[in-house]
Amino acid sequence: MRNQSKWKRIKGERVLYALLFPTILYFILFRVLPIINMRLAFFQFRSRGSWPFVGWKYFEMIFSSPAFAQILSNTLIISFLKYVLLFPCFVIFALMLNELRSFGFRKYVQVISYLPHFLSWVVIAGIWINSLSLSGSVNQIIGIFGGKAVDFMTDRTKIRWILMICEAWRSLGWDSIIFYTAILAISPTLYEAAQIDGANRMQIITHIILPALVTPMITMFILNLGFFLNAGFDQVFNFSNQAVESTIDILDTYIYRIGIEGGQYSLATAVSLIKGLVGVALVYTTHVVSKRTTGSGVW
Structure with missing residues (x-):
């Protein structure tokens, strides 16, 4: 029944x-079928016939490669810029959006900040590469103030920061939605009680709004750590060139190069498996630490 x-x-x-x-x-x-075929990391790929078992061969090749250390370092640095340093900006933007008194202007800011999220990285890269070129709008502004033109897209010292700024431009409005929604869910009676007690706006933000954002902040931060070794393939691939490739070459572009272009499917699968295991370990570790210190985690 x-x-x-x-x-x-x-x-x-x-x-x-x-x-x-x-x-x-x-x-x-x-998602499911690729997990099943992760076993390819322990087998030698053959288009015909069975796959011979090779054990830890490809993992030994990865960790013995001198290029892997640099690629891993690039991945960690870029991920830190995008997932750690940029994270507070989403919360701050949600707070600033909530402080706008004009309803019409607030809606206008929301729409403008959300729009870049719906653009592909191909379009975004085209916009930024043109703007940051020697004859682009940024160098034209620098020239107005008497400065010397800078080729940003071939400068190794600036390219990582450019990736971070581009990510902020694309994701600031969209990634702040969950925090802005949490602010809107706060009961109006809390604001009224605080105003009766004589609290100013900063005290309301500190003692009412920010505590309400702790749980979504922890949840989003833990989930972001699961993608810590991704670092954004689409963005890096479109912004990459020979001058800065050694500075922004990450695990995903390395997997693409050796797997899709080089045909070394087993080696690429081994790198992907390492990425996945590290992501799971980061999420679980951060969840346990958060659960013990704040009492809340992902589940």
Whole structure:
């Protein structure tokens, strides 16, 4: 009877399940099946016939490669800039958005800040590369003030910061939505009680708004750590050139180069497996530490 009621409920909501099917299929094809085929990291790939077992061969090749240390260092630095240094900016932007008194102007700022998120990195890279070129708008402004033109896109000392600024421009509005929503969910009675007690605006932010943001901040930060070794393939791939490749070459571009271009599928799978395991370890460790110190985590 219980199974019949379940199938009856599913049949009654078949339209919703039909809408959900493409998403389920996507995760099966691009998330579940790749996990099963991670075993390729321990086998030698052959297009025909069985795959011979090679054990830890490809992991030894990875850690003995002199290029891997530099690539890992680039990945950690770029990820730190994008996932750690940039993280407080999303909270600050949500707070600033909440402080705007004009409803119309607030909506205008929201729309403008959300728009870059819907652009592909190909378009974004084109905009920024043109703006930062020797004849671009940024160097034109520098020239107005008597400065010397700078080729930003070939400067190794600046390219990582450019990646961070571009990521902020693209994600600032979108990634602040969850924090702004948490602010809107705060009960108005708390504000009224604080005003009756004589609290100023800064005290309201410090003692009411920020405590309400602690849980979503912890949750988002822990989830971001799961992608810490990603560092953004699409962005780096589109901003990369021969002058700065050694500075921004990350694990994802390395996997693309040896796997897709070089055809070394087993070696690329081994690197991907290392990435996945490190991501899981970071998420779990941060969750445990957060649970013990603040009482809240991802689950």
